[in-house]
Amino acid sequence: MVWGFIGLSIMNPLIIQIFDVSVGLNVLNAGIILGLMAAPIMTTIAEDAMKAVPDTYREAAEAMGATRWQIIFKVVLPASKNGLIAAILLGIGRAFGETMAVLMATGHAINIPTSIFDSVRALTATIAAELGEAPVGSDHYGALFALGIALFIITFLINLTADLFIRGSRDY
Numbered sequence: 001m002v003w004g005f006i007g008l009s010i011m012n013p014l015i016i017q018i019f020d021v022s023v024g025l026n027v028l029n030a031g032i033i034l035g036l037m038a039a040p041i042m043t044t045i046a047e048d049a050m051k052a053v054p055d056t057y058r059e060a061a062e063a064m065g066a067t068r069w070q071i072i073f074k075v076v077l078p079a080s081k082n083g084l085i086a087a088i089l090l091g092i093g094r095a096f097g098e099t100m101a102v103l104m105a106t107g108h109a110i111n112i113p114t115s116i117f118d119s120v121r122a123l124t125a126t127i128a129a130e131l132g133e134a135p136v137g138s139d140h141y142g143a144l145f146a147l148g149i150a151l152f153i154i155t156f157l158i159n160l161t162a163d164l165f166i167r168g169s170r171d172y
Contacts, residue, residue, distance in 0.1 A: 004104030007033040011105065021117045025107035028116040034098060035103045038091035045090060049083020051077055082165040089162035097155050101123040123147050 007029050010076070015024035053076050061071045099122075107119025108129065121129075129145050134141040 001100050001104075003033050003037050004101035005099060007105030017118075019117065021072075023117075024100075025105060026117045027106065027113050030102050030105040030122070031116070033101050034095040037098060037101060038095045041094050041136055042087045042091035044163040045087035046080075046084050048149060049080040049087060052083065085167035086162040089158055089165065093155055093158040093162065096158065097124065099128050099149065103128060123151055129149050 008025070011029045011032060012024035014019065015026070015029055019028075057075050057079055058071055061075045066074065102122040106122060106125070108121050108125060109119035110121050112116055113120050127147055130140070131144050134144055151158035
């Protein structure tokens with residue numbers, strides 16, 4: 001909710017001013033807000049993955065005369081690759097399921113976007129906005145539940161993939 005307010009009150013006028021568009025509540029705004037929301041999760045998990053690389057790997061590389069940057073790029077990053085991919089996937093999963101920030105930052109317009117400056121309506125926001133007004137048992141109600149099931153399956157697959165990468169990183 002706080003991120004949605006930031007998108008609405010800060011990013012909206014900023015996008016209007018910088019890109020000279022009529023409305024700042026658009027795909028670009030939502031992308032920036034979701035990126036800012038996902039970044040802490042991704043960086044924390046990525047940091048943990050790189051710290052999990054055994055010190056013996058670094059020490060062995062130093063013993064062979066590798067520089068600091070060679071150790072980072074040739075030892076630490078390859079050894080923590082699975083954890084880094086998992087961090088990215090979990091960040092995407094976090095952003096994918098977000099509702100209120102997207103609802104507030106996109107303009108909530110039923111529209112198929114043709115550019116990043118178009119207002120749109122996200123699936124999660126559609127469910128949040130319409131479920132309370134859909135008559136129980138109607139086609140509209142069923143369609144909203146179908147959207148929810150589709151979102152659940154996609155989020156589950158993203159998290160399952162991330163979990164498989166995390167398990168793979170423990171094999172070192």
